[in-house]
Amino acid sequence: MPDVCLYFQVHQPNRLLSYDFFKIGENAVYEDEAMNREILGKVADKCYLPANRMFRKLVEKNDGRFRMALSISGTVIEQMERYRPDVLESFKELVASGSVELLAETYYHSLSFVHSNKEFDRQVELHLQKLEEVFHVRPRVFRNTELIYNDAIAAKAETMGFDGIIAEGVERNLNGQSANFLYRAPTTARIKTLLRNIPLSDDLGFRFSDPNWPEHPLTPGKFAGWLAGCEGDVVNLFMDYESIGEHQWDETGIFEFWENLPDAVEEAGLQWVTPSEAVELYRASREYGSERITSWADAERDLSAWMGNVMQQEAIAKVHRLEQQILAVNDPDLTDTWAKMQTSDHFYWMSTKGGTDGSVHSYFTPYPSPYDAYIYFMNVLADLQIRLRRAQEQKALS
Numbered sequence: 001m002p003d004v005c006l007y008f009q010v011h012q013p014n015r016l017l018s019y020d021f022f023k024i025g026e027n028a029v030y031e032d033e034a035m036n037r038e039i040l041g042k043v044a045d046k047c048y049l050p051a052n053r054m055f056r057k058l059v060e061k062n063d064g065r066f067r068m069a070l071s072i073s074g075t076v077i078e079q080m081e082r083y084r085p086d087v088l089e090s091f092k093e094l095v096a097s098g099s100v101e102l103l104a105e106t107y108y109h110s111l112s113f114v115h116s117n118k119e120f121d122r123q124v125e126l127h128l129q130k131l132e133e134v135f136h137v138r139p140r141v142f143r144n145t146e147l148i149y150n151d152a153i154a155a156k157a158e159t160m161g162f163d164g165i166i167a168e169g170v171e172r173n174l175n176g177q178s179a180n181f182l183y184r185a186p187t188t189a190r191i192k193t194l195l196r197n198i199p200l201s202d203d204l205g206f207r208f209s210d211p212n213w214p215e216h217p218l219t220p221g222k223f224a225g226w227l228a229g230c231e232g233d234v235v236n237l238f239m240d241y242e243s244i245g246e247h248q249w250d251e252t253g254i255f256e257f258w259e260n261l262p263d264a265v266e267e268a269g270l271q272w273v274t275p276s277e278a279v280e281l282y283r284a285s286r287e288y289g290s291e292r293i294t295s296w297a298d299a300e301r302d303l304s305a306w307m308g309n310v311m312q313q314e315a316i317a318k319v320h321r322l323e324q325q326i327l328a329v330n331d332p333d334l335t336d337t338w339a340k341m342q343t344s345d346h347f348y349w350m351s352t353k354g355g356t357d358g359s360v361h362s363y364f365t366p367y368p369s370p371y372d373a374y375i376y377f378m379n380v381l382a383d384l385q386i387r388l389r390r391a392q393e394q395k396a397l398s
Contacts, residue, residue: 001228001269002233002235003273003278004234004265005069005194005234005236005237005273005277005278007068007070008068008070008071009239009241010070010072010073010076011071011072011075011109012036013343014036014340014343015039016032016346016380017029017032019376020375024379024386028383037079040079040083040087041084044087046245046246046250047245047246050245050255051241051245052094056094057259058259059094059100064098064099065262065272066099066262066272067099067101067273067274068099068272069100069275070100070102070103071103071105071143072102073105073106073107073108073127074107074108074109074123075107075108075109092135095137101139101141101276103139103141103275104124104131104142104143105124105142105143105145106123106144107123107126107130107339108340109145109343109344109345110343111148111307111344113148114293114303114307115317115320116320117156121160123339124160139162140162141164141165141194141276142157142164143165146344147167147168147196147295148293148294148303149166150291151188153165154187154290155187157191158189158190164193164275164276166196166275167195167294168301169197170290173288173294179196179197179236180230180232180234181233182194182279182282183285183287183288184288185290192282193288194234194275194279195288196236196296197230197235200226201237201238202239203223203226204218204239204243205239205247209249220260220261220265221267223264224264224268227270228269233278233281233285234273238296299357305353306347307347311352311370312347315347315374318381319342319381322388326388331391337384341381346373346377349370349373351370
């Protein structure tokens with residue numbers, strides 16, 4: 001029977017103010033501090049704090065046999081430092097339990113790999129430094145923003161020294177093979193790829209509380225039975241941390257489900273492993289080629305969630321075109337502001353998709369429409385360009 005590998009994404013973006021045309025050149029404050037604080041507080045109370053308490057209890061109760069991984073973005077760590085140090089402390093305590101592994105990612109939860117090798121390197125190094133500073137941990141496994149992945153990203157992660165990388169188990173790349181094995185990208189020699197088991201992960205992250213789902217209500221025993229019936233070496237369950245208590249409310253029974261899942265998994269004869277333990281335990285027995293970029297977002301599982309329309313493409317291209325000039329003036333505040341503008345959520349909120357995917361985009365956006373998200377972003381970018389020009393002039397005079 002396969003092992004069970006569990007990882008959660010923990011991320012909050014910095015949302016922008018309703019920045020209109022008349023503020024350009026007049027107002028260098030871009031972020032909606034009140035909204036960022038309010039949303040972090042809401043998610044902390046509904047998800048982060050109770051989930052951290054629950055998982056610490058499960059680690060202690062199971063003498064470390066229950067294990068999991070977290071990927072915590074640099075932006076959410078900064079928000080916790082600023083608004084809710086008690087929440088950051090609870091994450092530190094959870095990591096210090098010894099049964100919770102941290103993963104590396106881009107500091108600003110960006111699409112930097114798609115646009116700039118140099119900026120990608122800078123952001124991954126920043127994230128590693130932050131994890132070292134806050135948690136005293138150096139990760140061995142990398143997961144790119146929203147599981148954005150292809151052969152080149154796997155090769156890049158290998159050159160950066162990582163032992164493992166996480167990707168979506170996309171059917172068109174699997175060609176009928178199971179996602180429950182460790183794979184190797186064709187361009188790599190050593191790094192192993194762990195693939196998300198899409199159906200079982202989405203059962204917990206999306207379908208759990210749907211009364212129209214034929215398997216509703218899902219019990220720990222039933223789910224553990226499904227895990228035990230899987231072929232392969234390891235079943236990878238990867239999802240947003242907010243799926244516990246925020247997307248799936250407490251009233252749905254989601255906390256009770258997770259509290260009892262470790263016992264059910266053990267009774268089914270399975271064991272929990274972290275991503276780095278899976279990499280050590282199992283060889284990459286098969287090849288997983290992915291020339292095209294994949295992700296875990298939307299039905300297409302590609303980049304269309306962030307780059308699917310002209311507004312998104314223009315905004316993301318324009319922010320990355322500033323890279324050389326921003327880094328040349330060597331102003332830490334300008335560089336940080338520019339890098340925060342790369343956070344993938346800004347472009348996600350500009351999506352004009354319809355159907356189920358469109359509903360998900362609408363659920364997460366803080367703005368009335370994708371067009372508002374685009375206008376506020378472009379106005380902020382115009383002001384940032386004015387500040388950049390002034391910094392360049394100042395540098396020329398000095």
